[in-house]
Amino acid sequence: MNTKVFSKLTAAASALLLVNLAAPAHASTLFGTSGIKFDQDTVVDFQLNQTYGAFTSILKVFEVNDGVPTAVTPGGTLFSENKPSDNWGENNWLGTCGDTLTVCTNSFTFKGGVEYALGLSSTLFSNSNYNNTVYSTTSLNPGSTQQFVFGSFGSTAADGTTTFNPTAYQSGDPFNAPLKISVDDRGNANDADFQDFNFTVISARKVVPEPATLGAIGVAVVGLMASRRRSGAKKA
Numbered sequence: 001m002n003t004k005v006f007s008k009l010t011a012a013a014s015a016l017l018l019v020n021l022a023a024p025a026h027a028s029t030l031f032g033t034s035g036i037k038f039d040q041d042t043v044v045d046f047q048l049n050q051t052y053g054a055f056t057s058i059l060k061v062f063e064v065n066d067g068v069p070t071a072v073t074p075g076g077t078l079f080s081e082n083k084p085s086d087n088w089g090e091n092n093w094l095g096t097c098g099d100t101l102t103v104c105t106n107s108f109t110f111k112g113g114v115e116y117a118l119g120l121s122s123t124l125f126s127n128s129n130y131n132n133t134v135y136s137t138t139s140l141n142p143g144s145t146q147q148f149v150f151g152s153f154g155s156t157a158a159d160g161t162t163t164f165n166p167t168a169y170q171s172g173d174p175f176n177a178p179l180k181i182s183v184d185d186r187g188n189a190n191d192a193d194f195q196d197f198n199f200t201v202i203s204a205r206k207v208v209p210e211p212a213t214l215g216a217i218g219v220a221v222v223g224l225m226a227s228r229r230r231s232g233a234k235k236a
């Protein structure tokens with residue numbers, strides 16, 4: 001290879017390498033009780049573990065604008081209970097995959113730069129008017145109470161009255177999956193067990209390719225090829 005072309009290629013490769021190094025792996029990702037926000041479009045895969053709440057609950061993705069959460073439709077529903085539990089109060093209102101819930105894995109593409117929250121909407125079998133939603137973003141809840149934990153299934157002891165201190169579980173890295181997440185639905189006299197709806201982030205990945213970057217690479221390659229052709233012609 002012609003040394004001039006080689007040096008150009010090396011310079012181009014170095015520039016690309018610098019661009020890649022300059023971008024931190026997961027820049028400005030927010031994933032916790034302060035909010036959910038990615039710097040670019042990101043697919044997150046979720047898997048249900050089990051539920052321990054007397055409500056019939058649905059886990060959804062909400063878009064948050066100026067502090068107002070709006071359920072994303074369609075596609076924002078992650079997991080939906082079709083009844084309160086497998087067998088009423090048995091096993092502390094245990095709900096499992098294939099019984100209380102039919103769909104137990106789901107994915108959602110979070111748009112880059114958009115703020116989201118997860119929300120658990122619950123209805124009560126004995127009161128059709130009851131409908132309550134608790135959010136993963138603490139500030140969206142009345143009294144700014146923490147309802148989600150990131151990195152734990154809370155108190156998974158089969159005892160609905162067992163309390164759990166959520167303050168050590170405020171955020172997690174979805175790219176470092178699996179990441180446990182669980183919810184306290186504020187039922188059962190606010191027992192604060194944080195195991196009413198247990199699920200896991202099983203993986204997260206950024207949406208590729210990025211058209212702008214690929215375009216720049218294309219221009220560089222075409223330029224280099226033209227340069228090689230020119231120097232080759234001179235030699236001939």
Ligand SMILES: [Ca+2]
Pocket residue numbers: 051052053054055056057081083084085093095
């Ligand atoms: Ca339930």
Ligand SMILES: [Ca+2]
Pocket residue numbers: 184185186187188190191192193194195196
């Ligand atoms: Ca609870």
Ligand SMILES: [Ca+2]
Pocket residue numbers: 052053054160188193195196
């Ligand atoms: Ca519970």
